[in-house]
Amino acid sequence: MLSVVIVGAGPAGIAAAIYLQRGGFDPLLLEKGVPGGLLRHANNVENYPGFPRGISGTRLAELFVEHLWAMGGSVKNATVKCISRCEDGTFAVSTLDEEYRTKTVIIATGTRAKLVDIRGAQAVGDHRAFYDILELLDMTRPPEKILIYGGGDAAFDYGLNLDRRGYDVTILCRSRIKCLPLLRERAEHARIRAIEGHSITRVMDEGRLRVETDGMGPIETDRLLIACGREPRLDILASSLIALSSTGERTHAADMPGLYLAGDIVADRRRQAGIAIGSGLNAAMLAEQYLRK
Ligand SMILES: Cc1cc2nc3c(=O)[nH]c(=O)nc-3n(C[C@H](O)[C@H](O)[C@H](O)COP(=O)(O)OP(=O)(O)OC[C@H]3O[C@@H](n4cnc5c(N)ncnc54)[C@H](O)[C@@H]3O)c2cc1C
CATH class of the missing domain: 3.50.50.60 (FAD/NAD(P)-binding domain)
Structure with a gap:
């Protein structure tokens, strides 16, 4: 005992x-x-x-x-x-x-991590769509393009981390960006693009990832990192x-x-x-x- x-x-x-x-x-x-x-x-x-x-x-x-x-x-x-x-x-x-x-x-x-239901995400496999930044870092090398899905502190923390390592980072947020203003400011000073108000509707593996969104054209990226809450x-x-x-x-x-x-x-x-x-x-x-x- x-x-x-x-x-x-x-x-x-x-x-x-x-x-x-x-x-x-x-x-x-x-x-x-x-x-x-x-x-x-x-x-x-x-x-x-x-x-x-x-x-x-x-x-x-x-x-x-x-x-x-x-x-x-x-x-x-x-x-x-x-x-x-x-x-x-x-x-x-x-x-x-x-x-x-x-x-x-x-x-x-x-x-x-909260799982997000994105059409096609399972089919593209866990070497393309990640919930875990450490796994992504293990499997990829800069200067790959990474699309981060989420708009909170974690999404921006991941973005700054990846940018510092030389990745090409875009953050896509379903609603308003909710992170700490300091993180948003740093992302603006870094090379990170942040887009708000659009959801991912579908992802497809076409050699690279084609990410379709509502109300915006498709985004081409190498990997998707999902950070939509825990x-x-x-x-x-x-x-x-x-x-x-x-x-x-x-x-x-x-x-x-x-x-x-x-x-x-x-x-x-x-x-x-x-x-x-x-x-x-x-x-x-x-x-x-x-x-x-
Ligand atoms: C991107 C990011 C940035 C952050 N930045 C900050 C910051 O700047 N400052 C700050 O204070 N906090 C920060 N945090 C938050 C901080 O990391 C967490 O609050 C803290 O790690 C929580 O500690 P915990 O021990 O409760 O849980 P966790 O750290 O989640 O640890 C839980 C552990 O339990 C293990 N475990 C789970 N299930 C099992 C099982 N069945 N059997 C055995 N083991 C299991 C897991 O593997 C894990 O190691 C950040 C978090 C993230 C994601």
Whole structure:
């Protein structure tokens, strides 16, 4: 029987792990990908205290992991499939290969990109249409043309990141551009074209990608990067741990002793690394209180 299992090694999970490691609980931190989470996608983090000149998201995420190691903690590579509650009030955490029993569990699985229904997108394949900038960077080289679909902070952060690397970037936004004015200003000073008020109606692979829009001519591009929002990743919770909010959205069952959600998964729209870290610490302190009782 373990004391604490933490699912997800993004900022929230790592902050919880550092706190609990220091408190002598030796938490098991499970991560399906590269530790550091979504922060690794951020171009330049300028609002995290301690880095007055800003820091790349990837580097900041590496520092979080180094900090965890320095405290004697570690990350186990595993994909959690399901978390359920046992009759004795403990929890079963199932991964692809193993099942753990634990007195408390902190779920810090963050968010996933919202899928957008674009005609033809599946047929062009995931080497042409991406939701993940790191995958795109792995599979492409500048000066390819990239069309980013979205108009929020993430779309513009991706745009600036790609422009800095020498890609030819256009941002297409379905409605109004909603990003931070600072990011929009930087995009204007860079070579990024931003178009608002047009949706993609269809994509076709014709050697290059032909992207058809409503009310505008087609756009030719090499790749499409979709950044149309994110939603909480709650799918690993067993149905008994899921509740519906007053607006009908899926949420976790409230007031379940020993089960804590932390970070972007519960952040509503206020998704920032600092908030995720505070939320991770809060969850760790609640778990600690519960275990000491
Ligand atoms: C482009 C971009 C720019 C950003 N810029 C900033 C910024 O400048 N400043 C700022 O403060 N914030 C920024 N953010 C937001 C910040 O990255 C997030 O708020 C933060 O990463 C959330 O941390 P988290 O730990 O809650 O979730 P995440 O970082 O999403 O981590 C969740 C982790 O859980 C893992 N996981 C998911 N499911 C499973 C499973 N079933 N089993 C095991 N592991 C699993 C994932 O692989 C991931 O590593 C930015 C985000 C983006 C996309």
